Each structure stands twice: as structure tokens, then as C-alpha cells.
Amino acid sequence: MTREEVYERLNKVFREVFDDDSIIVQDSTTSDDIEDWDSFEHINLVVAVENEFSFKIPMGKVVTMKNVGEMADIILELGK
């Protein structure tokens, strides 16, 4: 899995969760950049990402991830 593929699928997840087809995420995207992304939506997002990529993100990473770039790193690492 390449980083581009990960982002393609992440875009799909984000658009689905936040109900907004215009969202495009990058390494630097944080919760400040998307209006509905608060701490309660965060967990929905994580669960949706888990469903999409079919593996569990450890709880420790859920709380500490700072931006989408870190999320992508975790996905790539777990995918191995």
C-alpha cells in the first residue's frame, strides 16, 4: 500500500463521516481544518478508518495522533 492509496481511501472515509464531498486531506490537516471534527466525532472517524482498513488502531494512538499525516503513518505501519 502506498501513501497515495492510503490518502485516496482516507478521503473517502472523511467525506463519508463528515458528509462533505469537498474534503481533501493532507499530511498537515488537523481537527481545526474541518468544522465538525471535534473530540466526539474523532472516535467516529477512527472507527470508520478501522472499518475501512480492517484493522484496529491502538487506543494509545487514538488519543495522541495530532494530524492526518500521523494517522497515515499509523495505517502504513499497521498495514505491514
Added chain:
Amino acid sequence: MKRRLLKFVSFMAMTGIIFYHVSRVLGYYDNIHSAAVFSQFYDLPSETVDAVWIGASSVQEFIIPPVMFEETGIALYSLAVGNEPFMASEFLIRECEREQDPSVYLVDIRQLAYTTQDDTYVRRITDNGKWTVNRLNAIRYMLNNLEFYHPGEYDAEIDYIFPFTKYHTRWGELKSEDFGKDDNCFFGYFMRINRQSFNEAEVRSRFDAIPQKPSEESLMYLNDFLDFCDTLDKKIIFTRTPNCLDENKFAQYNYIQEVIEERGYEVWDLNQDTYEMGIDYAKDFADSMHTNVYGAQKVSKYAAVKLSEELGLPDHRNDSRYACYGTMQEKFLERLGEMELTATTDFNRYLDRLIALDKNEYSVYIAVKDIQGYSLTQKMIKKLETLGLKNTDILLEHSYHSFVGIIANGGVIYQHIGNGEEPSHYAGVINGQTISMNSMTFKGGNNASIKLGGNEYAKNTRGMNFVVIDNKDSRILDSVAFDTHVSEITCTR
């Protein structure tokens, strides 16, 4: 770093100064002017006082230091407040030693036949004392005694050391006395003017009561204090001020006197000297425990002579450092005049007092309501004329007359006598104050109004309504009405 330290220190210093002044204002307050007793003492120029008299109201309402000064020139201070616990005596003497170093102490024993169960009386002393180690010791000593002899709920020691914790809630009730302006304390004297009559022979019969032991607590305080006196290199005289208390009290004081004399100290029982003082048991007492101002003047003069002759206390009447005593005497006489005025209920005597008033210091406003009165006499009219009012014999007529009169700035500045139902008015500005007055007879409106600055002060009852103002601070000294229509001439205040 140095700048920071400087900032910190100056901020703390500024806060400390503000706190000092705030805590002086938000301090102890009572209706016998105890705070002023202490503040006037601390404000005296140092080492001017030759004698200090310590005691409870048995001294506070008996001894008038300015009167004593006028009599023989002795400089005495009355460091006494009501219910002053005897156990505070040592602390007070230490304060005097530090502040004034007098040569004579007079200590009244009245309070030894009473118990101090209330920490209010302790606070009267400790809340007003200067912040010294002496005060800390006094707090500890007195609190320990209170808790030992009268177990109960008392405030924590820190609340005594910092009385601010108790009095900070007074912010809603501050009075002029809190800001240092107390016109009712005369170097410790508290004035009473009422009168209660006693049978002299009956009181004298109690003088020889068989000595009876007072409480253990009192004896302990006495002995502790006598031990302290033994270490003091000053003349100490114990006193018993005149009173009309019951036999039991005389018995206890007789016992205490014996104990003191056995220890080698002198006791002045002033009850024995009431004849020489000229005390009239029917007129000079306010109640069984206290003389009124007339009795107090007699006691003070007598004590002044006794101190001067027997102890040789110096005469300071020509010493400029003691000018404050002269000033205080003037204040005392002025206040006496005011209190006498406001206590008078007899119309004739009231007019006499009005005549005696300094017309530059005070203003008098007179307005009649309904009718000037059928009970006016020629004597009264003469007095009105002495006041400066003219043609007042018209008021003797048995018919309705309205009347408005103003005595200010040394004389009568306005008067008007109405005929028939004609009302009398005045509206103007006197000494910077807006005055508006009305006098209406029964059918003409039936009203008497004396308004100063828009506020109504007249009693507005039938007859002659008087309002007296102290010009110094525009204070209403008296508002009274006399129903000069009835023979009793009822007084309404």
C-alpha cells in the same frame, strides 16, 4: 532582579499602609466611645501625663480630666472603659509606662465585685490597644482566664490579634467615630445627663457593711495585680468612687480594701468624702453605679485638689504643651450645653438654654403650628424678646397667630407674625443652606414646616416647633415642639 525586588517591596509597603488605615476604620465600635478613649490617649504628646486613672465605668463616668486640669492644672488621663476587666489593669499600666511614664496610678476596684463573662469587654481593651508584645500577652492572659473560669465558645486567638477579621463586616455601618471624629469623649470621660434620686442616709448606712469575700476569680486577679505593683516603682493608689450600690457590694469592697491595705497600698474611699465634694444624692447620680455630669464635675474637682495637695502633682496651666487640655475643656462645656439643651423638657428652661447658646455657633428656627398657644406667659415672652424677637407680646393674645422666626449669625435675621388665618413663610439661603419654612394656623393649613436642604425637620405638632442647628457641621442638634396651648406645655421630641 533588583527592579523586581524593589517593585515587590514597594507594592507590599503600599498595601501595608492601606491595610493599616483600613483596619483603623473598620475597627471596634460601641456606644460608650471606648475606641476614642484609647485613640485620644495615644495621640497625646508623650511624657505629658502625670497621672492615669484606670477602672471601669466607675471611672469613665466620674472623672473629667479637662475639669481637673482647669481646677488645679494637673495632667491626668482617664484610661477607663465600661466593664473594664480588672485583669486588664497590668496591661494598661504597661501601656502607660511605655507611652507616658506618669508618676501616679489610680486604680479603681469597682469591677472586682463583678464577673467578666463576655469577651466583648476584653475586646474593648485589646481591639483598641496598639500592636505590641504587651497586647499579645494581654490577649493570651485574659483569654486563658476567660476560658478557665467561664468555659464557653470564644473566638480563635488570631481573631483577637487581628480584630479586622471580626470587624471587616462593619463596612455597611460605618459612623463618623470610626473615622476619628468623636465628639463625645473627653480624655476618657463619657457624659451622662439623666438623673436618679437616692436617699443619702440609707446609702450611708451601708458604708460599714461587714466585709465579705468576693469571688475566687476576683481575688486571684487582685493578688496577681498586687504582685505586679510590687515590682513597679511608681505611686499606686486604689480608689472607690462614690456609688449607691447595695449592701452586698459595699461588703465586698470593704473586704477588698482590707486586703489591699494589708499589702501596704493606699485606698481612697471617695464614698466617705461625698459631703466635702458637695454631692447631692438626690440630683447627682444617673443610676446606682454612676454619677451624672453634675456629680462627675464635683468628684473631679475634689480629686484634682486632693491629688495636687497630697501628692504634689504639678500645675501645668501655663505650659503651652498642655494646650490640648484647655481645648478639650472648651469642647466639654460646649457638649454639656448641647446635651443640656437636648435633655430639657421644660419650656421655660428650654428658652433659658436657647438664650445661653452662642448665636454664632448655632442657628435656631421657630415655626408655629395650629395656634401659638393660650398658655404662654409674660415670663416666656420676655425670654423670647431676650432672644431678639420683637413684638412677641402679640402672641399672648387669645387668638390665632402664625409665627416664623430665624435666629442666626448672632441675631434675629427674620421673623413674621401672622394675623388671623394668615400664614407665615420664609424661603432663602442661610450659611450656604437652602431654608424653607411655613407656619399655618388651624384654619389656614394647620402645619409647621422647617425644611433644610429639602429635608423636613420640624416635629409639626401643635404649638411652637424648634429646630436648632450646629453651624460647624450643619448637624441637627435638636428638633423639639412644645404644646404651648395646654397648661402642662407638653414636650415632643
Added chain:
Amino acid sequence: MTVTSYRFFVFLFIGAAVYYTAPKRMQWVILLCLSVVYYFLAATPYTILFLILSTVTAYTAGILMECRYFRGNKAAAKWITCITAAAVLINIFVWFLLKGNAFWMLGTRLLHESFPIFLQLGALKIVPALGMGYYTAQIIGYILDCYWGICTPQRNILKLFLFVGFFPQLTVGPISKYSELECLYRDHSFNYINIAHGSQRILWGLFKKLVISDRLAIIVNGIWTDTLFYNGFWPWIVVFVYPLEIYTDFSGCMDIILGAAELFDIRLPENFRNPFFSRTCQEFWQRWHITLGTWARDHVYYPVLKSRMMVRLGKWSKQHFSKRIAKLIPWAAGMWILWFVMGFWHGSSKHIIGVSAYFWTILVLSEICSPGLKKITGLLKVDTESFSWHFFQSVRTYIIYSIGVVFFTADRLTEAFEHVKVLIRTFSHPAWNPWIFFDGSIRSLGVSYRDLNVILLSLAALLGVDVLREKYGYARTWLDRQILPFRWMLYVVLLFAVLIFGMYGPGYNASEFIYGQF
């Protein structure tokens, strides 16, 4: 020794003096000793054993997790889970034993009756530890964070004990994360700014508590204890005044605590962020008692929503309902569990569960209605960024919160319903008495017009400071830019406002903090 007593301030300043003169390596030891001394002075001494128990369980769990035997051993993962669960459960159990005596859960009485040990324990009348609810939550957070690898377990048991028993937190929290308090173990140099800002913060907290909260308490207690006489609109005054009382009490205490920690160069997390400026009820709970909310979110809500059961529920909802409803169902379920736990934490009495149920219902309703409301505001062309709309939303949130708090003030559920009945009865004829607002009868409660003026002026000051906080993060940031005489004038005015108008001294009973009971 409460945090508003003279002794506490003497303790703080002496403690700080020792702290900054000691060698830097020893500073955490000083803090530990201060915490122990504080505990013995402020609480029943033997109850420190409960803190020790919590520390030991958490320490053991942490060390075992790190142990080489378990690390990297896939099968041992189950063991680690068991150890973690055991440690958490022990802590909950001890907390439950001491705080749960009024519990309504089915079978509690049966439990007490069938196992005599519970009766014996009850007879011993053991007192709960100081701040038990707070430190228990904190240590459970630590255990779970270690389990999830968010933080490395502490190897020094004394340092861990300091984390549990750090003295400013012992009264009313905040519930800190282990990562937030790692500064406890670092070196701290004396910095004048810390002392100045810490002292100012303590002063501000004292102002809120002693001047505002305790004054409002006179009104609230006066009315609530005599609803027979004070009927009609009186209880409604309590309904709208009590939230202010709790806010100034709790956030005032927080300010004292955070200021005290700042004196030692420790930054504790904030617990309040102008809650009454919230636009929605959801936002309110992110601004009120923030650390409890964060703790519950991170340690309850997140794990619950990530759990298999919840994921399955989500998938099932997607199949049977529209997209929006499908999203709402797991969210509502998670919220329900979150609120249940928060209610549970506040105390085991029924009425608190009532509070939880009420707020959960409000949150769910507002979430369901929110698209509808958006349409309405669009139709009416309401400018949702305008001040007046924000004001309306804040007032709405305040009213919703006030009504919820009616349950909070009662001691039992039945009493809460009694209060509700009294409130509704206002609108029936005999109780209808709107004139009480105009005829000065509030003075019968022992509150003079002067006191009311003090309350109003203080609330105005509070509003001003909170507006500055909203704008600048801290009112102090704005204040630091002002000229020196102005700043000094404000400090002096604040100090004397507390000294003169504060409700302290002989004649006052030092009032307990409302949140100190948890």
C-alpha cells in the same frame, strides 16, 4: 485546614520557601512531604492508607505490564488485560465501598445482609479519604494510559504516590493525566512571575468563593430550607441563582488550587472555560468541569465506541436506518454510558442519576433537532454569528442547566421531585407572588441591599474577567499589557474587596466546598 483558611496560606508560602531553597533533585520529595503533611492536617490521618492502596495497585500493574516476561509475548496480552482490569476494579471497589453506602443498585441490601463482613465494615464507620473520587479517577486514568501505551509506567513508587496525592488536587481535583503532571518530577527554578501570578490567581479564587459564592449561599439556603414560607417565585430565584453559586464556588476553588500549584511552578489543567458563554448544551459540558469530561471521554467513551459491540451496533443501524439516524444511535448509546459513569462518579445516590438522565435527554434531543433548527434560523435569516443570537443561546443553555441542577441540590430523589412540584405550583393561584421582586422582602433572608449591591458589582467584575478570558485565553494576558499603576490599583482593590466583603472571620462558619463531597 481548608484551602480558604489562614493556615493554608502560611503552609503554602513556607512550603514554597523550602521548595525553592532545596536542591533541585529533591524538589519532588519536598512536594511529597508537603502533600503528606497537608493530608494529615486536612483529613482524617488513617485514610491515607486508601491513597497508599491505590498507589500500590497502580504501581504493581504498571511494573508488571513493563515486565519482560509479558512484553512481546502475544499470549501474555490476556494476562496484561487481566492485571489492568484487576487494578482498575480494586480501585473502583474501594471507592464504591466508602462512597456507595446509599446505593440504589439492585441487590446492594441483599449483599449487605448476606455477607456479614459488609455490616461489620459499616459499623466501623470508616471515613472516605479526602478527594477520593478525584484521585481514584486519576489513578484509573493512569492505569489505563499505561495499558494503552500512552505513557510509561512510573518506576518509583514514591513518585507515583506524589502523582496520586499531590496536595492541591486533594480537595476538588482537577483530574489530571499522568502526562500532564510529569512536570512534578522536573527541576524548578524560582521565578518571580510564578509567585506573582499564582498569588493573583489565589486572590481571584478567594474573591469568587468568599465574596460571591458564600453570599449567594445565604439566599439559596434561606429559601430552600423553608419552601413553605418561601413559596411561589422564591424557589425560582434559587433555580437561577444556584448555578452561579456552584460556578463561583467550584471555579473559585479551582483558581485557588491552580494558583497554589503555580507557586511551585506546576501547571495543573484548567477545569473551566467560561461555561456560561456556551452556545449549546454539548459545548457547556466541554467548558464545565473539563477534566472530568476529558477523563470520561478518553477512558470511557472512546473505548466503548471502539468496542466490538458498539461497532456492530453501528453497522446494524446503517442497514436499518437512514444515514443520520445510523450515526446517532451509537453516539447516543455511548453518551448514555458516559453520562451514567459521570453520574455514578458524582455519588451513588439516585438523584444524581436523574441529573444524568436529564442531560442525556437534552443532548440527544438537541442533536436530533439540530438540522431542523438550522433550517429555521436560515428561513428567518438569523445571523448566527451576531452577539444577540449568541446571547440567546447562552441564556437558553443557562436555563437548561439551571433546571437540571434542581436535581443536583436535593438530597434524595423524592426530595428532588418535591422541589419540582413546588416549582410548578408557582403558577397556580395562591402561590403566585411576583411582587417579591419589588417589595424588599429579600431582606428577610438576612441579605441587605448593600449585600445585593456587592453581589451585583462582583458579578459584573466576574463577567468582565470572563469576557477577557474568552478573548485572550487569560484575563492576565490583557492585564499584563496595562500600565503599572492600573495593575496595582486592580490588585489592591481585589485584595481589599476580599478582606472587607469576604464572608470569613468569627461569626461565619467556613463553608464547605460543594464539590468537596465527591
